[in-house]
Structure formats: C-alpha cells, structure tokens
Amino acid sequence: MTLNHSHSSNLAVVAKDLTRCFGNFTAVDNLQLEVSRGEIFGFLGANGAGKTTAIRMFCGLLKPTSGEAWVDGLPISRDSEKIKRRIGYMSQRFSLYDDLLIEENANFFGGVYGLSKKEIELRIAEQFERLGLTKQKRTLTSELPLGFKQRLALACAMMHRPRLLFLDEPTGGVDPIARREFWDLIYETAEDGATVFVTTHYMDEAEYCSRVSIMKDGKIVALGVPAELKRKHGTQTMEDLFLKLVGVSGESGESVE
Amino acid sequence: MKTIITIVRKEFQQILRDKGMLRMIVAVPIIQLFIFAYAVTTDLKNVKLAYVDHDRTSESRQLVDAFFTSGYFTSVGMAENQTKLMSWLMEGKADITLNIPIGYAEGIVRGNVSDVGLIVDGQNSSLSGRGRGYAEAIIRTEAAKLMENKRLEHPELETKMHRIVPVTRYYYNPELESKKYMVPAIVVLLISIISGMLTGMAVVKEKEVGTLEQLMVTPITPMQFIAGKTIPFIFIAFFELAFASLIAIFFFKIPFEGSVLLMIAAAILYLQVTLGAGLLASTVSQIQQQAMFTVWFFLLFGILMSGFFYPVENMPKWIYMLTYLNPVRHFMEIMRGIFLKGVTFSDIIPQFALLFGLGTLIFGTAVIKFRKMND
Numbered sequence: 001m002t003l004n005h006s007h008s009s010n011l012a013v014v015a016k017d018l019t020r021c022f023g024n025f026t027a028v029d030n031l032q033l034e035v036s037r038g039e040i041f042g043f044l045g046a047n048g049a050g051k052t053t054a055i056r057m058f059c060g061l062l063k064p065t066s067g068e069a070w071v072d073g074l075p076i077s078r079d080s081e082k083i084k085r086r087i088g089y090m091s092q093r094f095s096l097y098d099d100l101l102i103e104e105n106a107n108f109f110g111g112v113y114g115l116s117k118k119e120i121e122l123r124i125a126e127q128f129e130r131l132g133l134t135k136q137k138r139t140l141t142s143e144l145p146l147g148f149k150q151r152l153a154l155a156c157a158m159m160h161r162p163r164l165l166f167l168d169e170p171t172g173g174v175d176p177i178a179r180r181e182f183w184d185l186i187y188e189t190a191e192d193g194a195t196v197f198v199t200t201h202y203m204d205e206a207e208y209c210s211r212v213s214i215m216k217d218g219k220i221v222a223l224g225v226p227a228e229l230k231r232k233h234g235t236q237t238m239e240d241l242f243l244k245l246v247g248v249s250g251e252s253g254e255s256v257e
Numbered sequence: 258m259k260t261i262i263t264i265v266r267k268e269f270q271q272i273l274r275d276k277g278m279l280r281m282i283v284a285v286p287i288i289q290l291f292i293f294a295y296a297v298t299t300d301l302k303n304v305k306l307a308y309v310d311h312d313r314t315s316e317s318r319q320l321v322d323a324f325f326t327s328g329y330f331t332s333v334g335m336a337e338n339q340t341k342l343m344s345w346l347m348e349g350k351a352d353i354t355l356n357i358p359i360g361y362a363e364g365i366v367r368g369n370v371s372d373v374g375l376i377v378d379g380q381n382s383s384l385s386g387r388g389r390g391y392a393e394a395i396i397r398t399e400a401a402k403l404m405e406n407k408r409l410e411h412p413e414l415e416t417k418m419h420r421i422v423p424v425t426r427y428y429y430n431p432e433l434e435s436k437k438y439m440v441p442a443i444v445v446l447l448i449s450i451i452s453g454m455l456t457g458m459a460v461v462k463e464k465e466v467g468t469l470e471q472l473m474v475t476p477i478t479p480m481q482f483i484a485g486k487t488i489p490f491i492f493i494a495f496f497e498l499a500f501a502s503l504i505a506i507f508f509f510k511i512p513f514e515g516s517v518l519l520m521i522a523a524a525i526l527y528l529q530v531t532l533g534a535g536l537l538a539s540t541v542s543q544i545q546q547q548a549m550f551t552v553w554f555f556l557l558f559g560i561l562m563s564g565f566f567y568p569v570e571n572m573p574k575w576i577y578m579l580t581y582l583n584p585v586r587h588f589m590e591i592m593r594g595i596f597l598k599g600v601t602f603s604d605i606i607p608q609f610a611l612l613f614g615l616g617t618l619i620f621g622t623a624v625i626k627f628r629k630m631n632d
C-alpha cells in the first residue's frame with residue numbers, strides 16, 4: 001500500500017507508520033490506517049493498547065515519535081492549527097467546566113471557535129433540542145448525571161459543525177439505555193455527513209460501526225467490516241472475536257435490544 | 258480578541274460562582290490588614306531595654322529619653338557596665354541593650370553615630386528584629402536632630418557638616434508609627450497574594466480537571482489563553498488595590514501624599530511579576546495546592562527580603578545586594594513612598610526601571626515556559 005498526499009486528501013483519517021514512544025515503551029507502533037469520509041469507524045483495543053495515544057496524535061495534542069498522519073487531508077506535522085478548526089474531540093475523561101452552567105459551557109466553546117453570538121444561540125437551540133438538554137440549560141454542569149454530561153461534551157465538540165469527530169470512549173460508565181441513546185446521536189451525526197472516529201470497550205457498540213480496527217500493544221491486529229471479520233475468524237459475536245484476537249475480554253455491555 | 262473576551266467572560270463566571278474565591282477576594286484583605294496592623298503595633302509596645310550611659314551628657318540622656326518616650330521600649334534599668342548588660346540579656350531580663358560610649362555627643366558632631374552599641378536578643382527574632390530596626394532609627398533620628406541643632410548654632414560649620422549628616426532610614430516616617438509604615442506594605446502583600454496565587458491556581462485547575470487538553474484541540478493559541486487567564490486577575494488586583502488603599506486611608510488614617518496615577522503605573526509593572534510568578538508556578542505544578550505553595554514560597558522569600566519587617570539596609574551586605582533583584586522590594590519602596598512621602602516619578606526612577614526589567618524578565622520567562630509545556 002502506497003500513500004501519497006493526493007490520495008490521503010480523499011480520506012478523513014490516514015496514518016502511515018505512525019509511532020509514539022514514551023521512553024523505551026512504544027505505545028503506538030507503526031500504525032497504518034485509512035478511514036473514509038462518512039464512516040463510523042470503531043477503534044477497538046484492550047486497556048493500554050494505545051488508542052488514546054493515537055487519537056491524541058491525530059488531534060495535535062501529542063507529537064509522533066516517527067511516521068505521519070493526515071486528518072481531513074492535512075498532515076498533522078504541519079497543519080495542526082488548521083486541523084483543530086475542522087475536528088471535534090471528546091476526550092476519554094469528562095473535561096468541560098463543572099462550575100459553569102451547561103449553557104455557559106456551550107457558549108464558551110462556541111466563542112472559542114469564533115462563532116458569532118447569533119450563530120451560537122442558533123446552534124445551542126438546535127443541538128440542545130436534538131440532544132435533549134434544553135430543559136437543563138440553566139443547570140450547573142457538576143449537577144448533571146454522567147450520561148447528560150457526555151451529551152453536553154458532544155454538543156460542545158460539535159458547536160462549530162466539524163466534519164470529523166474523535167470520540168474517545170464517549171459512553172464509558174453509563175447504563176445501557178443511555179449508551180443506546182448516545183449511539184442514536186452518533187448515527188444522526190454520521191447521517192448528516194460527518195465522519196465519526198470512536199473508541200469503545202463495549203463490543204455491542206462495535207457492532208454498530210461501519211468498520212472497526214482492533215488494536216493490541218500499539219499495533220492493529222484486525223481491520224474491516226464487523227460481519228466480515230466475524231466470518232473470517234469464525235466467531236459468532238464481536239465479543240468472541242475480541243477475546244480471540246486480543247486475549248482479554250471486552251465488555252459485553254448487556255446490550256438491550 | 259474575541260477569543261480573549263470569551264475566555265475572560267468564562268473566567269469571571271467561574272470566579273463569581275466560587276464562594277471560596279470570593280471570600281478570598283473580599284474578606285482576606287480586611288482580615289489581613291487588621292491582624293497585621295494591630296499585631297505589629299501591639300507587638301512592639303514592650304521591648305525590654307537595658308542601657309549603660311558612659312557619656313553622661315545631656316545629649317546622651319536625650320537619646321535614652323527618646324527610647325522611652327517612643328512608646329516601644331520599657332526600661333529594665335541602667336546598668337553600670339557592659340558585663341552587667343550582657344548578663345541581663347542572657348537571663349532574658351532584657352530584649353535589647355544599648356551602650357552609649359564615652360564621647361557620644363562629640364562623635365555626633367563628627368557624624369559618627371555607629372559607635373553606639375546595640376545588642377539584640379536573637380531568640381525572639383521577629384520582636385528583636387523589628388526592635389533593632391526601631392532602635393537604630395531612634396538613634397539616627399536623634400543624631401539628625403542634634404546635628405540640625407548644632408548647625409543652627411554654628412552656621413560657620415555648614416559646609417563641613419553637610420557632608421556628614423547621616424541618612425535617616427525612617428526619614429519619611431519620623432514618628433516611627435509602625436502602622437503608617439506597615440499598612441502600605443500590607444497592601445503590597447495583599448495584591449501579591451491575590452494576583453499571584455489566584456492566577457497560578459486558576460491555570461493549574463484547567464490542567465487538573467483536564468479542560469486544558471480540551472482547549473488545546475480548539476484554535477485557542479497559548480498567548481490568547483494566557484491573556485484570557487490573566488486579565489481577570491488584573492481587574493481583581495486593581496479592585497483589591499483600591500479596596501485596601503481605601504481601608505488604609507479612611508480607617509487607619511494613613512496619609513496618601515502621592516499620585517494615584519503613579520501608583521497605578523507601578524502596580525501595572527508589578528503585576529507582571531506576580532502574574533508571571535503564578536503562570537510559572539502553574540507550569541511546574543499538577544494540582545492547585547502545589548501551585549499555591551510554589552507561589553507562596555517565592556512570595557515569602559520576596560517579602561522577607563523586601564524591607565517589609567525591617568529595613569533592607571540592616572541586612573548583611575551580600576543579602577542587601579541581592580535585594581536589588583527582588584521586585585517586591587522595589588514595589589514596596591514605591592508604595593511606601595507614594596503613601597507616606599508623596600514621591601514623584603523622578604524620585605523613584607531606579608525602582609521603576611528595576612521593576613520594569615524584572616517584571617518583563619519574569620513574565621517573559623513564564624510565557625516561554627508555558628508555550629514549551631504545551632508543545
């Protein structure tokens with residue numbers, strides 16, 4: 001597989017030999033990856049596999065030790081400032097201001113992305129309506145249940161209508177119903193034309209993705225459409241596939257159908 | 258610019274919601290002003306002084322009187338010799354001893370005042386340290402008075418005397434009213450604490466709760482972030498300065514002889530120092546307490562070496578030289594000068610220049626370190 005710049009610009013995310021070391025330890029090891037526009041791409045792997053490290057490199061939070069990646073066609077080594085305007089990022093750990101009202105949080109991120117006052121109002125109205133946050137507009141963020149905090153984080157990450165969303169374990173720690181509802185929002189977002197790059201430990205969620213990769217010790221050990229991967233490795237569920245490839249169990253997440 | 262305003266607004270929303278922070282901004286200055294102002298004045302009321310007067314002239318008796326009428330010293334009695342004085346000091350009967358040598362009065366005429374022997378009990382450092390400062394000031398004030406009299410009596414000595422008039426450290430505070438001297442210094446302390454600590458804590462808080470990482474995937478630049486984080490504390494520092502100064506002037510009846518504009522200009526230069534210190538602390542701290550203690554550590558150092566408690570001239574020579582690098586000292590001198598002496602810009606150009614230089618250095622270093630950290 002050869003990659004060049006023009007090729008990569010048609011893709012939402014491309015990684016070529018992407019590597020990141022912490023001291024002697026290689027957290028991401030020669031990662032090769034292509035994600036097309038409009039995909040919901042599931043970025044799977046056990047704890048410590050290197051998912052967050054890879055995402056942080058895509059978002060410009062961390063410099064690669066070697067290799068290169070392109071995000072929305074732009075090389076991360078040179079254009080991280082431009083990339084920031086085009087992506088939305090929800091970190092693994094909830095990281096909005098607990099001591100602001102939820103409306104103030106959204107206002108702040110709208111302002112930071114340079115939206116006008118009018119645009120911000122419009123965007124808050126439409127997003128809060130869609131995400132079911134309108135009633136809690138004037139609630140202090142710290143008082144929200146985790147599931148709603150995650151929705152607020154999604155709303156804030158999407159204030160500027162990014163074409164590409166990086167969601168790092170967006171549903172960690174909430175009940176299956178809340179997870180299901182959050183995934184409905186992810187679907188809607190993808191239907192609107194955005195690319196969603198999402199990590200998860202829940203294998204039921206992996207089934208919702210258009211394609212997934214499974215990572216182990218900094219390397220990708222499987223990549224493809226969930227149904228094909230299962231067929232290829234002769235397993236019934238993503239759960240079994242994950243166990244077989246990674247050697248540890250993902251969380252089944254007691255999916256509600 | 259719009260981005261900076263967005264950050265500033267967010268910062269104020271957070272500050273106004275934080276009861277602890279509000280308490281710190283409004284109540285702490287009042288409490289500190291009162292505690293310090295009173296602690297300082299009552300503390301110094303009863304320094305126990307023993308003396309021996311070998312000179313036995315009207316001038317030497319005047320010096321002894323000056324001590325006991327100052328209101329800061331109580332008499333332990335007159336000793337017959339130095340040995341006796343030392344034993345009183347050892348036994349703790351006296352905090353400070355004064356030995357007036359033969360020829361004191363004559364020495365004064367020649368401008369020779371350092372012959373007066375002061376020994377201070379070093380065990381109670383705060384009391385004896387300030388006691389010593391006051392004792393020295395009394396000696397110098399007396400000497401200056403005597404010399405002035407001599408000059409009036411013998412105008413023909415004018416030119417010769419002029420050269421040897423000792424520089425009086427407490428010139429601008431001749432009555433040695435410690436309150437007058439301390440309250441402007443406490444105002445300095447207050448705005449240092451508020452602007453330095455709160456800035457450091459506010460920046461580290463973003464690190465601690467992870468919002469800094471979230472901000473770094475937005476188009477905010479480090480410079481915008483720094484501006485947005487420090488501007489609110491510039492406002493608060495000025496609020497604090499006005500608030501504390503008003504208490505000083507109207508409650509403590511501290512004179513305000515100088516210019517408000519000059520004070521504002523000096524404060525702006527000084528804020529570079531404190532905001533820079535807060536920012537620097539935030540680059541080496543992971544949690545808010547760490548930032549708070551780091552700022553506090555440097556501030557304490559700066560305050561101890563600023564002449565807050567007693568004049569820097571009393572310190573050993575090499576420490577005295579080091580205090581030139583201490584921005585707190587320069588701002589302290591400017592503030593005391595503005596409050597008590599009514600200094601004008603031309604009187605304090607060196608302090609302004611040093612404050613500007615040191616401030617730019619500290620803030621500049623902080624900005625560079627902060628940008629590196631986020632790389």
Ligand SMILES: Nc1ncnc2c1ncn2[C@@H]1O[C@H](COP(=O)(O)OP(=O)(O)OP(=O)(O)O)[C@@H](O)[C@H]1O
Pocket residue numbers: 022027045046047048049050051052053054092
């Ligand atoms: N700043 C760092 N310094 C040193 N080691 C790090 C650093 N960040 C991550 N690591 C290590 O790199 C490895 C990969 O971490 P990473 O957070 O990318 O894993 P992950 O796949 O996101 O795991 P999880 O599912 O638990 O979130 C881990 O072993 C982690 O300890």
Ligand SMILES: [Mg+2]
Pocket residue numbers: 051052053092168
């Ligand atoms: Mg992770």
